[in-house]
Amino acid sequence: MGDPSVYTPVTKTAKAPVLAGVVGFFENPQSLMEATKKLREANYQSFDAFSPFPIHGLEKAQGLKRSALPFVTMGAGLTGFMCAVLLQGWTSVVSWPLNVGGKPYWSWPAFVPIFFELTVLFAGLATVAGMLIVNGLPNLNKRAFDNNITRDRFALMIDAPKLKTAEELGDMDDDEILKYRTRLAKFKAFEESEAKSFLTNLGAIDVKAVEQRGWFE
Amino acid sequence: MAQGHTDNHSTEIKNPGSWKLESSTRGIFIGMAVVGIVGLVASIILSPVRGWSALLMNHFFFMSLALGGLFITSIQYVTNAMWSAPVRRIAESFSAYLPVVLVGFLIICLGIPHLFSWSHSEIVQGDPVLEHKASYLNVTFFVIRNLVAIAVWFLLGRKLVGNSVAQDADGNPVYTLRNRVLSGAFIVLFALTYTMSSIDLLMSLDPHWFSTMFGVYAFAGLFTSSLALLTIFTIVLLRKGLLKGIVNDNHLHDLGKFMFAFTIFWAYIAFSQYMLIWYANLPEETMYFMHRFDGGWKGITIFLLLGKFLVPFFALLPREAKRDAGRLMKVAIWILFAQWIDLIWIIQPEFFKDGPKIGFPEVAGLLAFGGIFCLMVTRFLGTHNIVAIKDPKLAESVLHHHQ
Structure with a gap:
């Protein structure tokens, strides 16, 4: 095989990947709708549904308010x-x-x-x-996680909440930290493997984690 | 995959069957018709011009509703519409009135000397405009072409509705395909014949006047009023519990949007007709509006601007209004009323220059034709399913809209 070092891939010095969320794919609009209703009840801080065409009532299942x-x-x-x-x-x-x-x-x-x-x-x-x-369009900080959601795939994504780092918490006073914690406590805590199994239980045929990626990254 | 889903649910739609009318309600309709006919005959004997114009006006009002039902049906077929499948049969039921249109027209033929000045040779002779128009505006041709139009409406309507009803038995999709072709033919023939009918029955009341937009003006009134009537029947059947699980707020929302759109369409057409005549300022065209902007007619003209456009426009503008059966019902009744007033505004100034006459003969005509219309339509709905239960689009519509 020769010198193994030839095959060593060149490693880019990219910044550490940030988890954007967990995506589950569904077979058809009806299973997406059922799963959306249950996901809403689970009370994660933030989630979104993806479909190649408008589905009547999906916004209601997501609990979205009417636009102004x-x-x-x-x-x-x-x-x-x-x-x-x-x-x-x-x-x-x-x-x-x-x-x-x-x-x-x-x-x-x-x-x-x-x-x-x-x-x-x-x-x-x-x-x-x-x-x-x-x-919030155009949004250069987000890129489609799967091009097929514009064609024939239906998906639900549970967003990873933006948690404050220890450093940021250090800069905050006690009141602010209390406010931050109580707001977080209102929602179901996000944890990657738990979110994945939750989506699988909702009937997702495929589940994967998605990293934050902008248009030019 | 959508297909598979549709199949799962098609068994869940329960056939509501037909609408068996309470005998007391039927009694009211029969009473309306009898009182109306007696009143109309009395009016014609006592005051021929007033009586005949009331008869013509109400004949045209209900004829338009019957044709509007057929037109709405055709539009759904040619566009392959899904949303309307649960309410299409109600629109089809309006066409049950079409045989009465023939009777109404034959009665109007008796009143031609009272209604149409072009039927008098002493008026036509010496008047260059009327002499020129006499090859079209003469009694024989008038009767023949209108009878042909009524025959076209009746035969195509019977075939169209017949196919739809036949589908209830076996659910064969071939009926839908046949009706799609038939509807295309109907829409073309309807556009020609209804324009002709509105020119003959309404515009020729003032044989000097002409407007190239009159046909589409009459059509705009036909479409808004038949949509309003379709909404009223749908809400009545919904309140009776007959459309439960089939028609929901989303279908009402669609009907509301349709009424809203064609309220604007009427205003657009009415203004276009006015603006072209105002701009050109030709005496033989402007006199139509001169009669209607003066004296007692000014109020009715302002009423039409408010009542036929601004009131329904703002009443139907909020989303909630279109999803609330109570509010939708009120607006639909108002639209029908405004259309009735519009026909008074079109017809009466040719006879009564001073101002509108809304009284016993007009109301008697409304009761007579309205009573018969309700009897014919409810008889149809009492002998047929009120929902096209085996329509290939029905399950999709009920489900797609059921959230």
């Missing part, structure tokens, strides 16, 4: 409407009045299409922007 996005849409729509009123009112009545076919300067029927268009434009763009902000 509709109010962003409403507010932006009204702003767009007001902008259209001011823009057309100011240009055609105040700044540069023009007699068009003997019609009044404030000919609102002619302005309605613009009222509508600016309402929709503002509402639409604000909804997209708001959606990205609410979802």
Whole structure:
């Protein structure tokens, strides 16, 4: 075989891998749904469900609250409407009045299409922007743990909570430490092997640990 | 894998069977019809123009609801819709009224001299516009083309609903495939015939006027009002406990979204028709709106802006409103009422320039046609399953929406 040192892989000097969480894969949307309900009852601090297509009621099973996005849409729509009123009112009545076919300067029927268009434009763009902000996208610090969750796999991920290191705890005063501990105590404690067996018991066909990895790592 | 799951659950859907109406409710419908018919006949004898216009208005209102039921059904078939499977049969039941549309039209033929000024040769002669239109607006052609339209609706409707009902027995998916083709044909023919019917029965009341958007305006009213009626029937059957485990909040939510969307559609069409005429400012087009912006009609015009658009728009805007049967029911009844007022606004200014006349003849017409409509539809629902129980999409819809 020759010199074994030839086969020694080159070791990168990467930082120590951080555990992001534990992922369990499920066979179909229904088993994912059942498992999600049970996982929610287990009261881990944080978990998420993954599916290649929207599953009605999954957000309810996860216990997600309704997004505030509709109010962003409403507010932006009204702003767009007001902008259209001011823009057309100011240009055609105040700044540069023009007699068009003997019609009044404030000919609102002619302005309605613009009222509508600016309402929709503002509402639409604000909804997209708001959606990205609410979802924290784009997130360069996270990378898909398995490309197949966009194709034919269904998954649940129990996130590893970000625990404070001994050093960080050392910097905190007693009150802060107490607050931190009581918050942690509200949830089921996360432990890798326990989380793995929990997912297996929920019916996951495959379970694995996932490390924190960004887009460019 | 979704298929396997569907199969597991198809056995769980219990067939609610048909809706056996209490004899007291049927008595109310019969009473409505009898009182209405007597009242309408009396109105026509005492005040012919008022009576005939009330008859025409209510005929068109319920004809549109019956056709709207068929149109909703066709849309579900051509789009291969899943969500609507549990409520589609209720929409189909509206078409049970179609034979009465023929009777209604034949009665209207007796009133042509009172309703349509183009039927009088002394009015047409010497009027270049009417003389030019006479090759289309004459009694013989009017009767023939409307009878053809009614025949098309009746025959296609019977075939479409017949296929759906036949599927209840054996669950053969071939009926769904046949109806998909049939629905495509119906939608095309419906667009042509309903446009024609609305031009004939409503727009030709003022034979000088024309609007290239009138057909789609009438269609917008048809669609919102039939969706409202479908919602009302669904909620009534839900409250009777007949749709338990089949229709839930998610289906109501879908119906609410549909009503909301077509409330906006009506406003869009109504405004487009108005804006084009306002912009061009041609006397032969603007007079339609001049009649309706003056005197007693101004209030009704404002009512339509509020009642047919702003009120249902804001009432249906919150998510909770579309998922709450009580609120949805109120909005649906309101939409039907606004559509009825819209038909008064379309028809009456041609006869009563001073203002709207809403009184005994109009209500009698509503009772007469409404009573018969309820009798025909409940008779259909009493002799057929109220849910297309073997529809291939039913299990998926009940399950997919059941969270």
